[in-house]
Amino acid sequence: MDNEDYYSLLNVRREASSEELKAAYRRLCMLYHPDKHRDPELKSQAERLFNLVHQAYEVLSDPQTRAIYDIYGKRGLEMEGWEVVERRRTPAEIREEFERLQREREERRLQQRTNPKGTISVGVDATDLFDRYDEEYEDVSGSSFPQIEINKMHISQSIEAPLTATDTAILSGSLSTQNGNGGGSINFALRRVTSAKGWGELEFGAGDLQGPLFGLKLFRNLTPRCFVTTNCALQFSSRGIRPGLTTVLARNLDKNTVGYLQWRWGIQSAMNTSIVRDTKTSHFTVALQLGIPHSFALISYQHKFQDDDQTRVKGSLKAGFFGTVVEYGAERKISRHSVLGAAVSVGVPQGVSLKVKELEKQRESAATDVLQKKQEAESAVRLMQESVRRIIEAEESRMGLIIVNAWYGKFVNDKSRKSEKVKVIDVTVPLQCLVKDSKLILTEASKAGLPGFYDPCVGEEKNLKVLYQFRGVLHQVMVLDSEALRIPKQSHRIDTDG
Numbered sequence: 001m002d003n004e005d006y007y008s009l010l011n012v013r014r015e016a017s018s019e020e021l022k023a024a025y026r027r028l029c030m031l032y033h034p035d036k037h038r039d040p041e042l043k044s045q046a047e048r049l050f051n052l053v054h055q056a057y058e059v060l061s062d063p064q065t066r067a068i069y070d071i072y073g074k075r076g077l078e079m080e081g082w083e084v085v086e087r088r089r090t091p092a093e094i095r096e097e098f099e100r101l102q103r104e105r106e107e108r109r110l111q112q113r114t115n116p117k118g119t120i121s122v123g124v125d126a127t128d129l130f131d132r133y134d135e136e137y138e139d140v141s142g143s144s145f146p147q148i149e150i151n152k153m154h155i156s157q158s159i160e161a162p163l164t165a166t167d168t169a170i171l172s173g174s175l176s177t178q179n180g181n182g183g184g185s186i187n188f189a190l191r192r193v194t195s196a197k198g199w200g201e202l203e204f205g206a207g208d209l210q211g212p213l214f215g216l217k218l219f220r221n222l223t224p225r226c227f228v229t230t231n232c233a234l235q236f237s238s239r240g241i242r243p244g245l246t247t248v249l250a251r252n253l254d255k256n257t258v259g260y261l262q263w264r265w266g267i268q269s270a271m272n273t274s275i276v277r278d279t280k281t282s283h284f285t286v287a288l289q290l291g292i293p294h295s296f297a298l299i300s301y302q303h304k305f306q307d308d309d310q311t312r313v314k315g316s317l318k319a320g321f322f323g324t325v326v327e328y329g330a331e332r333k334i335s336r337h338s339v340l341g342a343a344v345s346v347g348v349p350q351g352v353s354l355k356v357k358e359l360e361k362q363r364e365s366a367a368t369d370v371l372q373k374k375q376e377a378e379s380a381v382r383l384m385q386e387s388v389r390r391i392i393e394a395e396e397s398r399m400g401l402i403i404v405n406a407w408y409g410k411f412v413n414d415k416s417r418k419s420e421k422v423k424v425i426d427v428t429v430p431l432q433c434l435v436k437d438s439k440l441i442l443t444e445a446s447k448a449g450l451p452g453f454y455d456p457c458v459g460e461e462k463n464l465k466v467l468y469q470f471r472g473v474l475h476q477v478m479v480l481d482s483e484a485l486r487i488p489k490q491s492h493r494i495d496t497d498g
Contacts, residue, residue, distance in 0.1 A: 118155070152176070168191045216232045268291065272291070370454070374454050384430065400438035406431045406466045410423040410462055425454070427464075439486070462481040464485065477492045
């Protein structure tokens with residue numbers, strides 16, 4: 001992501017006119033002009049912010065650079081080769097030119113990087129805890145203590161390596177053991193992105209439990225909300241060649257819900273329909289399958305706690321011709337890339353089993369220097385002090401808008417107050433500096449880009465909470481980070497009678 005959002009920096013809408021841009025630019029220039037400060041340190045900080053505001057205005061005031069920035073952000077402006085592009089190009093022509101330049105740069109800067117992913121799962125047989133012998137057998141040697149044993153284990157690992165800008169090689173392998181018998185397999189796949197709407201993949205595999213495998217997988221976006229995948233496979237074994245075909249049609253029902261229709265033909269033919277709903281606090285699945293040899297109905301629910309360790313609890317009910325299985329468990333993040341989970345499965349006629357797994361996740365995130373951003377925000381606040389004093393005097397004289405307190409970041413509950421200082425920052429002065437004619441208007445953009453703000457909890461959901469006074473009456477409001485805000489409003493008024 002870009003370090004600064006130019007629209008947020010100038011506090012204007014993305015659809016702002018040239019007049020609105022010019023007015024916002026002049027106001028910030030008056031605030032940060034270096035000649036208004038004599039202290040060398042403040043003068044240096046003012047010069048930096050003044051130059052940043054000037055840079056934002058230069059980009060947004062030019063129709064061509066603004067079009068590039070709107071489509072691709074700062075990385076688009078930094079792309080080599082723009083200097084030879086005609087200035088009278090349309091947004092569509094700019095997009096085409098950018099994609100051409102980006103392909104050339106990717107081919108020059110392509111780096112071989114792996115993306116390791118792996119799972120380790122262990123099955124524990126605890127039947128003896130729930131199905132003990134009768135008392136008449138208690139004299140049998142060793143029967144006084146319930147026997148718990150590991151009856152199966154599965155380990156898998158995969159890595160990816162980009163070959164070109166569109167081709168990726170994937171190598172994966174797995175080892176499994178159950179009740180003293182085990183085996184493994186190795187797979188190699190080559191994926192090519194054919195367009196912005198689809199990709200294809202060739203797969204080759206071999207193992208000691210099954211013979212060689214040859215497969216072809218295709219993915220295609222049919223519409224912005226609908227896609228289809230098709231997987232054709234040929235499994236070679238001592239019994240001959242066994243073909244298989246799987247087709248999945250999916251559609252986004254809303255921003256959190258996806259519906260799937262699956263048809264599988266071959267070794268285990270089946271038709272399956274399912275609906276999956278995933279939100280920041282829960283994951284719900286309902287599925288129905290008709291097939292050979294298994295037909296079943298499934299309901300699964302997972303609750304996600306909003307804590308630093310990303311704790312989740314889950315439960316599911318699966319019933320079919322094979323019987324009924326109830327499973328419940330939990331998982332918790334134990335390190336940056338690892339999650340530890342455990343699940344108990346109770347079934348009829350299977351019995352009870354305990355599974356423990358450790359999941360390795362590879363996450364790529366841009367490194368952010370929070371300390372530097374904090375220092376820059378503090379310097380900006382110091383530059384605002386004199387302007388804020390004058391704004392408050394003017395607002396007090398007419399019983400106008402006074403920001404009493406304002407906080408920005410992740411708001412935690414009472415049990416987590418030890419981390420509250422790290423998660424929330426005071427932004428009273430920066431907000432008061434944005435008050436004009438007893439009004440405060442913030443656009444639909446992340447507040448972290450506003451002067452005097454910084455992101456205290458990168459990657460987490462943030463809110464802005466404001467306690468303000470208008471016409472001598474206290475008001476309070478809380479909005480999401482990317483939500484627009486206009487104050488004062490009657491609905492924000494605090495009911496002192498209650």
